Each structure stands twice: as C-alpha cells, then as structure tokens.
Amino acid sequence: MSEKNRDGKRTARERMQEERAAQEAKARRNKKLIVGGSVLAVIAVAAVVGVMVQNNRSKPETPVAAPAGTIGDKNLVIPVGSANAPSTLTVYEDPRCPACGAFEREFGPTIDQLEDQGKLYVNYHIVSFIDRAVPGKGSRYGANALGCAQDAGHFRDYHDVLYRNQPDETNDAFGNKATLIALAKPIPGLDTPAFQACVNDNEFSGWVSAVQQDFDKSNFKSTPTVLLNGEPVYPKMGTEEITPANLVKWVDAANQGKPLGTPGTNGQSPAPTSTASETNNPSPGSGG
Structure with a gap:
C-alpha cells in the first residue's frame, strides 16, 4: 500500500x-x-x-352573603332579644328535626317571654344536616327561609310559625318553597315580593352551608343543642330536667343582681306574635 x-x-x-x-x-x-x-x-x-x-x-375567604342583623364570626348567628340582656341562650336547630319542633312547641312561648322581659338574649344557629340522611331539601330550604325572614326583620315570628307547622321528619314539605312562602302569609309585613324572591332564589344558600360547616367543626353532634350562658341545659341542667318553669328559674338565678336588657338593642325588635293556626303538630320525635 x-x-x-x-x-x-x-x-x-x-x-x-x-x-x-x-x-x-x-x-x-x-x-x-x-x-x-x-x-x-x-x-x-x-x-x-x-x-x-x-x-x-x-x-381572605370568599365572603358569603348573610342575612341582615346576623352576628358572630362570619355572621352565622341569628340573634333575638336584647343584646345587653344578662343571660344568653344558644340554640342549634335544624328545621326538619322533630326534637327541635317538640322543644320549640313546649319552650317557645317561655323563651319569647324571657326575651321580651329583657332577661334573655337568644342566639340561633340554624343547621341543615338532616338532608344528608333523609331524602329532600327541607333542612336547607327551611334554613334559607329563616334567613330570609331574619333579613326582613321578622325572624322570631316566622321561626315560631315554622316549628308549629313542622311536618314529620320524613315528609319533605319544607323542600317545597311554596309551602315556606305560604307560612309567611299570616305574619304582618313578611309576605312581600322581596321575601318570596329570597325564598325562591335560595338567596342565602351559601350562608346556610357556612352555618352547617361551622356546626360540623364543633363538638355538637345533634339538635336541639341548647346552652344557657355556655352550659348545656337540654335535656337537663345538672340533675334537673328542663321544663318551662325550670328554665325561668335557671335564668332568674343567673340574672340575680344584674340589670335587665334594653329591648331592641340587637337591631331587631321582637315581631308581634303571629296568630297563624297550627296546621301540623307531630308528636315529639328523636333529635337530628
């Protein structure tokens, strides 16, 4: 090569x-x-x-539209009575809860009287968990309607009428918005286009969900849950069973030596007592 x-x-x-x-x-x-x-x-x-x-x-968390006059963290609580009353009753209720209906029918008049006397400030937490276990939307729609009544300044009257006419737990009558609107008709000043639209549009659905989420995070598991100045009183306080007479006795004892509250200081004066008839009065049942 x-x-x-x-x-x-x-x-x-x-x-x-x-x-x-x-x-x-x-x-x-x-x-x-x-x-x-x-x-x-x-x-x-x-x-x-x-x-x-x-x-x-x-x-910040997305704001949820709350009914006018609500109080507390995120405005989840509906107050009734004098804000400066010496005692506070905290009540957790579900519109479909039969035990809540029984409680309200037995104790409602006494609670209203204590509010009017300036002895008691009542804070309502309107929860809606029964819809999870029982088919229907009555808890949520009923809670929204109560929010609408609060927004209109007629919560107490509508609350009392709602529980006096509460259907059986398995009857989802409150899931019918027309029923919720009809219950407002005997209440002076509540049966308005604004209230009807609020109910029909489910205006406070986000607020209803927020109240339930708050309840889910609490230590309370059933309704009604009733506390007097932070102490459980339902079904008993200590060894004493709750009765209307005992509730008055407990409130008077807690208020001893303290000035009574001034009516209207919570921004919503108690509405006149409704004369709506009791169309449904089921026997007391178990709690939610």
Whole structure:
C-alpha cells in the first residue's frame, strides 16, 4: 500500500473518530439541556404552585352573603332579644328535626317571654344536616327561609310559625318553597315580593352551608343543642330536667343582681306574635 493511500485511510479514520466524538459530545450537550430544561420546568412549576398557594393563603375567604342583623364570626348567628340582656341562650336547630319542633312547641312561648322581659338574649344557629340522611331539601330550604325572614326583620315570628307547622321528619314539605312562602302569609309585613324572591332564589344558600360547616367543626353532634350562658341545659341542667318553669328559674338565678336588657338593642325588635293556626303538630320525635 502506498504512503498516499495510508495517509488517506488514516485521514478518513481520523475524520470518522472526530465525527463520532463530535456526535457524542453533541449528545452529551443535548442530554444536559434536556435534564437542565426539565429541572427548570420543575422549578418553574413549583414556583407557580408556590405563588398560587401563597396567594390562596393571603386571600381572605370568599365572603358569603348573610342575612341582615346576623352576628358572630362570619355572621352565622341569628340573634333575638336584647343584646345587653344578662343571660344568653344558644340554640342549634335544624328545621326538619322533630326534637327541635317538640322543644320549640313546649319552650317557645317561655323563651319569647324571657326575651321580651329583657332577661334573655337568644342566639340561633340554624343547621341543615338532616338532608344528608333523609331524602329532600327541607333542612336547607327551611334554613334559607329563616334567613330570609331574619333579613326582613321578622325572624322570631316566622321561626315560631315554622316549628308549629313542622311536618314529620320524613315528609319533605319544607323542600317545597311554596309551602315556606305560604307560612309567611299570616305574619304582618313578611309576605312581600322581596321575601318570596329570597325564598325562591335560595338567596342565602351559601350562608346556610357556612352555618352547617361551622356546626360540623364543633363538638355538637345533634339538635336541639341548647346552652344557657355556655352550659348545656337540654335535656337537663345538672340533675334537673328542663321544663318551662325550670328554665325561668335557671335564668332568674343567673340574672340575680344584674340589670335587665334594653329591648331592641340587637337591631331587631321582637315581631308581634303571629296568630297563624297550627296546621301540623307531630308528636315529639328523636333529635337530628
């Protein structure tokens, strides 16, 4: 083989080696770019997620439209009576709860009287969990209607009428908005287009959900739950069973030496007692 041919073959071999080395170097560079790009992409995604999480943490919770005059954290509580009354009764109720209906029919007049006398400030938490276990929407629609009545300044009257006409727990009559609107007709000033629209549009559905979520996070598991100045009084206080007479006795004992409340200081004076007839009065049942 001539020297010229050997040089040519060497040169070709060298070119192949150079090209292979170049290709390997290029492959290594591409691999680095891909890996680097992936890392940057992960970092970028993490940064975006971090910003989103931080934004979610820094943003306040979405406001929920609450009925006028509600109080407490997130305005979840409906107050009745004098805000400066010496004692507070806290009541958790579900519109479909038969035990709540029985409680209200037995104790409602006494509670109304104690409110009117400036002895008692009542805070209502209207929950709606029975719809989860019993088919229907009566708890939620009933709670919304009570919110609508509160918004119109007639909560107490409508609340009393609603429980006096409460259907059986398995009868979803309160899931019919026309029924809820009809119950407002005997109450002066409540049967208005605004109230009807509020009920039909389920205007306070978000508020109803928020009240229930608050109840879910509490230590209370059933309704009615009734507390007098933070102490449970239903079905008994200590060793004494609750009765209308005992409730008056307990409130008077707690109020001893304290000035009575001023009517109307909660922003909603008690509405006149309704004369609506009792169209349904089921026997007391178990709680929700």
